[in-house]
Amino acid sequence: MKYLSTRGGMPPKSFTEILLGGLAPDGGLTIAENYPQVTKAELAAWRKLNYRDLAFEVIRRFADDIPAADLKAILDKTYTAEVFRSDDITPVKTLEPGLHILGLSHGPTLAFKDVAMQLLGNLFEYVLAKEGAELNILGATSGDTGSAAEYAMRGKKGIRVFMLSPKGKMSPFQTAQMYSLQDPNIFNLAVEGVFDDCQDIVKAVSNDLGFKDKYKIGTVNSINWARVTAQVVYYFKAYFAVTKCEDEEVSFSVPSGNFGNVCAGHIAKQMGLPIRKLIVATNENDVLDEFFRTGVYRPRPETAHTSSPSMDISKASNFERFVYDLVGRDPQVVKELWQKVDAGGSFDLAQTPYFEKVADFGFTSGSSNHGDRLTTIRRVFESYGAMIDTHTADGVKVGLEHREMGIPLVCLETALPAKFEETIREALGREPERPADLAGLEQLPQRFEVVKADAEEVKRFIVAHAGH
Ligand SMILES: *Cc1c(COP(=O)(O)O)cnc(C)c1O
Secondary structure (H helix, E strand, C coil): CCCCCCCCCCCCEEEEHHHHHCCCCCCCCCCCCCCCCHHHHHHHCCCCCCCHHHHHHCCCCCCCCHHHHHHHHHHHCCCCHHCCCCCCCEEEEEECCEEEEECCCCCCCCCCCHHHHHHHHHHHHHHHHCCCCCCEEEEEECHHHHHHHHHHHCCCEEEEEEEECCCCCHHHHHHHHHHHHCCCCCCEEECCCCHHHHHHHHHHHHHHHHHHHHCCCCCCCCCCHHHHHHHHHHHHHHHHHHCCCCCCEEEEEEEEECHHHHHHHHHHHCCCCEEEEEEEEEEEHHHHHHHHHHHHCEEECCCCCCCCCHHHCCCCCCHHHHHHHHCCHHHHHHHHHHHHCCCHHHHCCCCHHHHHHHHCEEEEEEEECHHHHHHHHHHHHHCCCCCCCHHHHHHHHHHHHCCCCCEEEEEEEEEEEEHHHHHHHHHHHCCCCCCHHHEEEEEEECCEEEEECCCHHHHHHHHHCCCC
16 A cells, blocks of 8 residues: 555655654645455454454554564554453443444544544554654644553653653643653653644744754644544444444534544545444534635634643644545645645636535535534433543534434544533533543642643754654
């Protein structure tokens, strides 16, 4: 399997060659040259597999330059009951016949990003050891992505994490989750500023190419291809959980921000999984919903702060991968469209033949707001006795609007309610449940360094702690 850039300017590369990288050198995203096809007979055989073996069948078709035995060992080590709190890894909960919640948030940080990030940690360690190389991961977080990265990379040989977070601006739970880590390869830098300051510092350090090269600075953002690949697996797992045979179709509703999760669903469908609809659910930041309704992709100058904060984005960084497929995999077209986006503009596909294809790809969409979130959390709790978080509520709200008779609907649960206590209290007047092993998290000793919102100070910290 070779990987190309959506903008056509990268010579074909293998899976491990693109594993540690971000954007392709021409500014595009890396993408598989084709999607491996799974036959009905293969699907029938995969139905019996546990998560680890299913992950092996799916991922080996993309990561074919990792020896099969090594990949199997990495997956067996990643997807365990110890890390994901059950051997199902991604258990399905049935609310009523034909309506299901796919539990993706039973990993260490209680959010779906763990599913991919835990694999990434082990893949990074494996590839770095082979090359005798080291990596210093630099990131900025307002809570979720940073903690998933830290829990994936903790204790990994050859890897250090320097994670910037806005001092005093995260919830007590999120703060404790990150700052209580005592692993010597994890550095929490509490920046005296806001999240945007953290992000600006990461950009400034990454733009210093000499520094970046000398100190082997890398990132783990949501455009990483391996993360998307890891997420393809649970669409298959969920399909098998809610069907009896391979002739049935299933629809998925996906709480979306950067389009990574639903992009994995798109890939599963293109591989031959009988997916009927992929329902893109956004919050008030509805740049994706606008596209699927109107054909206009218009990244916003401002991002609204909402009660489903992990979906607060003004442009969707993985969206370019889907548009590449939508325009018939023509990199020239993608390049022209993103010339407009990168210059701060928008594009409109409504009057083009491309936009008609959106339905063939199974996509549809909707959006949700704070009031919808509260109503949905209450309704699911009262009708089914299940507590869902704010992001999952966006997915359930929009999913139900698109539900069809006779077609099972799977709503992806992207976080546990324990992470968003304030809104749960507002909706239900009670505290969310929390996994027993996380009781008392806020009382654990915390380890972090306070730094000024200054790229030079962060660089000095990295120099002092990066090792040589
Ligand atoms: C990251 C995240 C999302 C959005 O996922 P994308 O892959 O960026 O679309 C939704 N919900 C939660 C809880 C998240 O952490």
